[in-house]
Amino acid sequence: MDGCHPDSVVVSKCMEFRIRPTIEQKILIWKTFGCCRFVWNHLLDERISHEKVNKGKLLNTTPAHLKKDNPFLSEVDSMALCNVQLNLNQACRRLFPKGRAPKFRAKGKDKRSYTTNWINNNIEIVHKSDIENYIKLPKLGRVRIILHRSIPDEWRMKHATIKETASGKFFISLTFDVEIRPKEPMKEFDKVEAFDYSLPSLVVSASGENDITSDDIRWYRNLENRIAKEQRKLSRMQYGSRNYWEQKHKIGKLHEKARNRRKDFLHKLSRKVSDSFDAVVVEDINLQHMSQALNFGKSVYDNGYGLLRNMLAYKLEEQGEVLVKVDRFFPSSKRCSVCHEVNHDLKLSDRQWTCPSCGTHHDRDKNSCKNLLDEGKDILNRWTGGDSSLILAPSGVLSGKKLHPQARYNVRQDGE
Ligand SMILES: [Zn+2]
Known part of the structure; x- marks a missing residue:
């Protein structure tokens, strides 16, 4: 990298924020999830047929040719589709030599996220007031963001992943390149x-x-028992029914609660120890x-x-x-x-x-x-x-x- 201090290294750092998309923006995000799945499945299908004939040579088609027959793909962020192609290639390169193939993605069981890249300020934080902030995103425009901590000016954004949790909340995780000069560690370690x-x-x-x-994590066991109980209820419901999705939502919320509490507990402990x-x-x-x-x-x-x-x-x-x-x-x-x-x-x-x-x-x-x-x-x-x-x-x-x-x-x- 140019202009870098000779001792410095570039590391990636990640920060996650809650976002509050409007209903129109949510629909576009859901569409993007769907298009990513569509592109993954179609490109995977092509690669598998190609692999059968040309062993060891990976087909490297882009999502562009799919757009002709499927114009809806042009409605969503093209970088997201591009990243699907890159991830798929990586998975194929890893699995094909072992005689295996990546899995096709099914609706409803798919991970609900997509990743887009920072190019020429296409992603940008817009401060409207102390409490009102937005993040400008490709295709989505300005999305309300809850900036619970500030991002240092010198951090350079690389990419952003938009995701929806099982309980229906939206988050954005931003990855930055950060130039750091490793701290001179202390020379005496007494404690x-x-x-x-x-x-x-x-x-x-x-x-x-x-x-x-x-004893310290009893609350966690209790939550776990509750999750198991709700899961049993779910298994008796009809797949796809209104009750089913409501129950699934409920379980997602409990999982999130357990994760957050565990994180919180470990953050406090590690802070105290360090x-x-x-x-x-x-x-x-x-x-x-x-x-x-x-x-x-x-x-x-x-x-x-x-x-x-x-x-x-x-x-x-x-x-x-x-x-x-x-x-x-x-x-x-x-x-x-x-x-x-x-x-x-x-x-x-x-x-x-x-x-x-x-x-x-x-x-x-x-x-x-x-x-x-x-x-x-x-x-x-x-x-x-x-x-x-x-x-x-x-x-x-x-x-x-x-x-x-x-x-x-x-x-x-x-x-x-
Ligand atoms: Zn001994």
Whole structure:
């Protein structure tokens, strides 16, 4: 990039705002969702037939030829259709070599969103008064936007995604290119906290002050039970009937409530932790693999351990602090935190154990947290000592792992 400071990097940041389209604008947004689905299905059909004859050569047709026979496509934002083509190509390139194909999109089950790009100020925030703001969007014109926080002037808009939630609210998520000069991280980390993922207590902290227990998220379980109950009601209703859609709406609202509450809870916790500690250590576990391997099911996702890690990373980074990720093969639970002997016989069901080597009695979670803390402190020491095998990503994550080139530039503002 030109004019860039030599030390600076460009990261993308994302902000989401509520929008309040008028009924005419809503209709056009719904039409755009429909046209995106139409283009996806038609182009996919063409690509699949082409693939059968010309193995390995991807057909790269644009939505333009569809417009001749289907003039309604010209009514909606052409950039949205263009992005469908790009996404489809990407999916085909990934799946065709494996002998698979992307799925066709069905009405009613499709994701309700579309993405458009910023070109020559086609998307612009228009301030009318302190409380009345609009966003200018292609084809839609000015849409009322609730600017709950201001957008820094130097952020350059890249693209915008307009979406409708299950409860019928509209949001716009804006992605920006932001030039940042990575903050010089502090050189001394006096106060370090460690988090370990554990069941049934969810998340255990080394200090013991920031544990998340099932009591903390009881409200979440309650909501979940209510969702399950409403879902059972839905299953007895006739698909497509008026009651059916009303019930679906209701369930969508409950899901949103659960998501918002969880986010809010984790935001508060991560704020508290990043304010009172200089660095936080977590284990670099792959949550997806973990839920499959140990059959924990969705509870792994429920407590949002991954979400918490992301929120911690960017909140720490803002203050020149770091999130340390310990390699997933580090035997945090099987190692004795006193004599460092690894107990290979330890089973997942053993909540308490005695070290065969030094005789110390351990609480499984506390021991594993202590190990993570020690390992994390060791990593921090090596890093401040100049160990070049450790990398601090712009997202504030310190680890020994080589980062995917794309991952370095993917810092999310809202933590999700
Ligand atoms: Zn021991």
